[in-house]
Amino acid sequence: MRSLSPEEAALWARVTTTIRPLSREVASTPAIAKAPEPITAAKPKGRVPATRPPALPPKRTENIQGATLDGRWDRRLSSGRIQPDRTLDLHGHSLDRAWEAIDRALERAIASDDRVLLLIIGHERKGDPPLERGRIRAAVNDWLAVSRHANRIAAVRGAHRRHGGGGSLYIILRKN
Numbered sequence: 001m002r003s004l005s006p007e008e009a010a011l012w013a014r015v016t017t018t019i020r021p022l023s024r025e026v027a028s029t030p031a032i033a034k035a036p037e038p039i040t041a042a043k044p045k046g047r048v049p050a051t052r053p054p055a056l057p058p059k060r061t062e063n064i065q066g067a068t069l070d071g072r073w074d075r076r077l078s079s080g081r082i083q084p085d086r087t088l089d090l091h092g093h094s095l096d097r098a099w100e101a102i103d104r105a106l107e108r109a110i111a112s113d114d115r116v117l118l119l120i121i122g123h124e125r126k127g128d129p130p131l132e133r134g135r136i137r138a139a140v141n142d143w144l145a146v147s148r149h150a151n152r153i154a155a156v157r158g159a160h161r162r163h164g165g166g167g168s169l170y171i172i173l174r175k176n
Helices: 005-018 071-079 095-111 137-148
Strands: 086-089 116-120 153-160 166-175
Touching: 071 153, 071 166, 086 095, 095 116, 095 137, 095 166, 137 153
Parallel strands: 086 116
Antiparallel strands: 116 166, 153 166
């Protein structure tokens, strides 16, 4: 912050004499004094430690929906050039039956060294919860994250239009 020049200080003094207080109390007008010199920090003596970068937030558990794959995998998935090794359609399943079916399908896919599982879960339903339809879709990412097979899931991606688009997911499994 810079200090006022003598001309600016004189102008400011004239302005402050025209100010009328908002309250009925008598305001005391402070005398305009010479602006104080700006305070500069004294240079530290001795060795100055390097500034530390800001602390990083704690590492969160891996979100399989946002897990990274190499660019080749992502290009193949987004273009629909991946052919799923196994498909599981969850239409008509209750929440409990859907969870059991996902668990069995993951177990079979891992046992047979499949890499891509296509999970058909139905399109997202817009509207205020609770909706009777769309409960499986709302729960599937949480199920996969806490599944006994979660350490074998490399990533979860939305499926290409030819494989169901917004109503399906690719589950990419890690190699053995």
